[in-house]
Amino acid sequence: MARGELMKKLLASFGREDEFRAVAEQIIGEEEKKNNRVLADSLRKSLDAPLAGRKPKRHSALAPLLPFPDAAGDFVERIEPEKSKSDIVLSAPNVRVLLGLQKEYRKSDEIRRHGLPVRSKLLFCGPPGNGKTLAAEVFAAELGLVLYIVKLDRLISSYLGETASNLRKVFDMARTQPCVIFFDEFDALARSRSDEGEHNELRRVVNSLLVFIDRLQPKGFLIAATNHDKALDPAVWRRFDEVIWFEKPELPMVRRYLIMKFKNVKTEFNPADWSRKLEGFSYAEIERVCLQSIKSMVIESRSKVRERDFNRALTDEVRRRSKNQALQS
Incomplete structure (x- = not known):
């Protein structure tokens, strides 16, 4: 998006903390893509610091920005990967894609210095029991990254606005340190907004989710898995750098x-x-x-x-x- 349009959106969202932060993150992301690291780091420090030395205004529907891992500790489970590539059987296309992603991660600094994006948001699709969760664990192990599995039962709240607030904590965590954040049963969060059976609150959650994925540039990887790809909102698909299919084995x-x-x-x-x-x-x-x-x-x-x-x-x-x-x- 052009800088002028982003600045207009930033000014228009002033006073609405969640929207303001989302647009500010987009601006920072644009500067990082241009390799303006000093400016991007400075903007991020300003964004995360309390305004004018005063305590930031709190809103019941917004999550306070807390240091990692406390902010998202209630919503994720830390897994030390124990499985290795010798514990999984994958199709040749999936092996090729996952190996390519590992090589990109190891050369990520060099790739970014050339102004190129690094693939870091992955969507795993396919029927249950065909290795999506195991593949996420092995992928993390091969890269030496900690795996965090998102606990949807705690993340999804019955209180208005709290689910989006909890989501933001998890995405802030993904931005803070190199790790693999794994959303299983992703369709529970990203269900199609055109589904007439869904209520307005879930539609708002999907809207927030799309913004969070858009502005996220993780230091590790975001991996989402679903057994019901047809239930996903159409706008979700283009937010992911790679879609990997796990079919029943031949x-x-x-x-x-x-x-x-x-x-x-x-x-x-x-x-x-x-x-x-x-x-x-x-x-x-x-x-x-x-x-x-x-x-x-x-x-x-x-x-x-x-x-x-x-x-x-x-x-x-x-x-x-x-x-x-x-x-x-």
């Missing part, structure tokens, strides 16, 4: 996953031979089959997993799966 990926799950377990059969019978299953469903068959070995004090253990676990999963599908139809 046959070669099922085979690799089975080999991975039994790599440290002795078996009397070749688990990979069962790949075709598990085609069409999600990773979560396949994992349950594997773990249940291994537990059978432990319960019976044996040293190897038998083929019948696997077959019984698969039979149980098929039964569970058919019941779930019947309930959803």
